[in-house]
Amino acid sequence: MxxxxxxxxxxxxxxxxxxxxxxxxxxxxxxxxxxxxxxxxxxxxxxxxxxxxxxxxxxxxxxxxxxxxxxxxxxxxxxxxxxxxxxxxxxxxxxxxxxxxxxxxxxxxxxxxxxxxxxxxxxxxxxxxxxxxxxxxxxxxxxxxxxxxxxxxxxxxxxxxxxxxxxxxxxxxxxxxxxxxxxxxxxxxxxxxxxxxxxxxxxxxxxxxxxxxxxxxxxxxxxxxxxxxxxxxxxxxxxxYQGHAALSYPQATLVGWATVLHGGILVNLDGERFGDETTGYSEFGHMELLQPEHAGVLVFDRQIHDACLLFDDFRQTVDAGALRWATSPSALAEQFGLPKQTFINTLDQVHMYATANSACPFGRTSWPHDLDRSDLVGVRVTAAIFHTxxxxxxxxxxxxxxxxxxxxxxxxxxxxxxxxxxxxxxxxxxxxxxxxxxxxxxxxxxxxxxxxxxx
Ligand SMILES: Cc1cc2nc3c(=O)[nH]c(=O)nc-3n(C[C@H](O)[C@H](O)[C@H](O)COP(=O)(O)OP(=O)(O)OC[C@H]3O[C@@H](n4cnc5c(N)ncnc54)[C@H](O)[C@@H]3O)c2cc1C
Structure with a gap:
């Protein structure tokens, strides 16, 4: 037949x-x-x-x-x-x-x-x-x-x-x-x-x-x-499932994990890191969901920003106006309403991990770049599920x-x-x-x- x-x-x-x-x-x-x-x-x-x-x-x-x-x-x-x-x-x-x-x-x-x-x-x-x-x-x-x-x-x-x-x-x-x-x-x-x-x-x-x-x-x-x-x-x-911790909020564009892999960090709204970001963006989705307001702020600098422009998704994030720039940690904290001193302490520690071989308590060992604190950029992000x-x-x-x-x-x-x-x-x-x-x-x-x- x-x-x-x-x-x-x-x-x-x-x-x-x-x-x-x-x-x-x-x-x-x-x-x-x-x-x-x-x-x-x-x-x-x-x-x-x-x-x-x-x-x-x-x-x-x-x-x-x-x-x-x-x-x-x-x-x-x-x-x-x-x-x-x-x-x-x-x-x-x-x-x-x-x-x-x-x-x-x-x-x-x-x-x-x-x-x-x-x-x-x-x-x-x-x-x-x-x-x-x-x-x-x-x-x-x-x-x-x-x-x-x-x-x-x-x-x-x-x-x-x-x-x-x-x-x-x-x-x-x-x-x-x-x-x-x-x-x-x-x-x-x-x-x-x-x-x-x-x-x-x-x-x-x-x-x-x-x-x-x-x-x-x-x-x-x-x-x-x-x-x-x-x-x-x-x-x-x-x-x-595949989760993700780098979806811009409220723009809902994909910022991408290249920001982290080039040396960026993720902090919660208390201004603190909450894990080894390099383990993977998928599992970090759930970890971010457990943070205040299910949210975080991805923090990086101009060098990382420029490297990420290879991704159209990242360019869309830039075009959507999701990025906020600052010339000091304190100014960036102000942009996102983060507790200033806690955030400054977080960046101080990250500087030590990247430059002085000091051990990150979460076990992150990849610090390819010491963030330029005079040319910082942040994006508010939210936890997402992409697909099952x-x-x-x-x-x-x-x-x-x-x-x-x-x-x-x-x-x-x-x-x-x-x-x-x-x-x-x-x-x-x-x-x-x-x-x-x-x-x-x-x-x-x-x-x-x-x-x-x-x-
Ligand atoms: C933002 C984002 C970035 C990602 N990046 C990557 C990446 O870089 N690498 C990677 O490996 N994965 C990535 N993924 C995951 C990847 O996109 C998916 O796993 C993959 O595309 C799934 O393919 P699929 O064919 O199963 O589904 P889809 O591509 O969604 O295709 C399914 C199609 O079926 C149609 N459909 C549904 N029900 C019916 C029906 N009953 N009858 C007829 N048609 C139907 C839908 O309309 C759709 O067009 C990403 C996901 C997202 C959301």
Whole structure:
């Protein structure tokens, strides 16, 4: 029996990688996207476009040695051994081919981020594109998709159910007028992201961030979890998420952790630091939530400011008027209503850590730069949750599994719809752990469906 298409991809974010890969290999592909404004509204478009690749030609050009095994070891270390190992190995293994494909097949101007190392990565392995924006990444994918005659995108339409048999899946879609349509397909990829936009689910699975600002796509309602559970799928790591402690307030732009990694600090509204900022921006989101008014002030100086201009997100923060400059610690404290003497003491201590080898009580050892106290800048920031990292349990081909491990034929999941590689909670998140499962699992699904079709 013939099907309308070979492969349906629900969600035009990271799922596009799977759609394009399958179409390149000859499959008839239909992408179904619910949001007309997805080009600048989904999480892939909102991202900073940091994609890890272990063992790429960009790393080799700089003489950097890296392997999938080293990457997996980093994931194990960051998640305290809780990462799903087969998935970590599969994604670490595909990471370099994926980044290479993004350059050579999609045509993106890939470069290795060399200005600083992200927390937890033992080697420089985060690849990106100029301006470091997810919208440019998404545009590159969409431009490539438009060149493939066997790939169509239907927008706006929402995937609401999967029916049929393993031999021919029926995808039920809902049009904006409420009418339903059924499309038959050999396989479907659920790439609808997680449940960050669903406050009830966040409260249920991630209560520690129930009061945090959500900074992600409103369409991340947990549709994949709902649809998958109806099919008897297993789920896991539902309390995993990426938090962030550097979202400007009230502007809600991403200031970015490069500020910290270049030598900046984060203080609470009492003017005190509250941890080792270099452990990671994700876990710092929750730590910031526990501070007065769920808030903090990121403090850095002009040199760090200039280094961060490489990021479009940071430029937007500047353009939004979120930065306040001061020529002394006392003047900066006044700008943010911080207790002056406490804040001055904090900066005195930071100066000692950076210059006199004095030990930071929180254990921070990276002090690449002594802040210039005559040219300081601060941004008020608030704790945020960016996306959830738990979801449908998948194998190394992105195939959705039942609780007994048996694969549900013809159903795949990627990105926020699937379990991720960050273990539990917030602290297992390594930079790139969002886009690698989004693009990488979709890519693996695209290859698997074509193998299955015998093309
Ligand atoms: C500010 C910010 C910065 C980030 N930076 C990085 C980074 O640098 N590196 C990194 O690895 N990760 C980063 N992330 C995380 C990363 O963006 C996400 O993990 C990743 O983009 C998720 O991809 P996805 O395909 O699962 O979801 P999305 O890109 O959100 O795509 C899902 C799509 O599905 C659509 N959809 C939803 N439900 C349905 C339905 N039922 N039917 C049809 N369509 C549907 C949505 O409209 C959406 O377009 C960042 C996140 C944020 C918010």
């Amino acid at each position: 013939g099907t309308d298409v070979d492969f349906v991809v629900a969600g035009a974010g990271g799922g596009l990688a799977g759609a394009i890969r399958a179409a390149e290999l000859g499959a008839r592909v239909l992408v179904i996207e619910t949001n007309s404004h997805f080009r600048s509204g989904n999480n892939t478009s909102m991202s900073t476009a940091m994609i890890p690749g272990a063992g790429t030609r960009w790393q080799r050009e700089l003489g950097l040695e890296d392997t999938p095994k080293t990457f997996v070891d980093d994931m194990l270390r960051k998640t305290h051994g809780t990462v799903d190992l087969p998935l970590a190995e599969a994604l670490a293994g595909i990471s370099a081919p994926l980044v290479t494909w993004l350059a050579d097949s999609i045509g993106l101007p890939i470069e290795l981020t060399t200005d600083f190392a992200y927390p937890g990565h033992s080697v420089l392995r985060c690849h990106t594109i100029p301006h470091r924006t997810g919208s440019a990444l998404l545009k590159g994918l969409l431009d490539r998709a438009s060149q493939l005659p066997n790939l169509d995108i239907m927008v706006p339409a929402r995937v609401v159910d999967i029916a049929g048999s393993p031999a021919a899946r029926i995808v039920v879609i809902e049009h904006p007028d409420g009418s339903l349509e059924e499309i038959s397909t050999s396989a479907i990829l659920l790439a609808t992201n997680g449940f960050g936009g669903n406050a009830e689910l966040v409260k249920l699975h991630i209560p520690e961030m129930a009061d945090a600002h959500y900074h992600g796509s409103a369409e991340s309602r947990g549709d994949a979890l709902t649809i998958g559970s109806r099919l008897g799928a297993d789920s896991g790591f539902l309390n995993a 990292q738990g979801g449908l349990r998948v194998d190394q081909h992105a195939r959705v599994q039942r609780p007994d491990g048996v694969v549900i034929d013809g159903v795949y999941a990627s990105g926020g719809s699937a379990i991720g590689i960050s273990g539990f909670g917030a602290s297992g998140y390594l930079a790139g752990n969002g886009l690698l499962p989004a693009l990488g699992l979709a890519y693996l699904a695209g290859e698997d469906i074509v193998t299955r079709l015998g093309r």
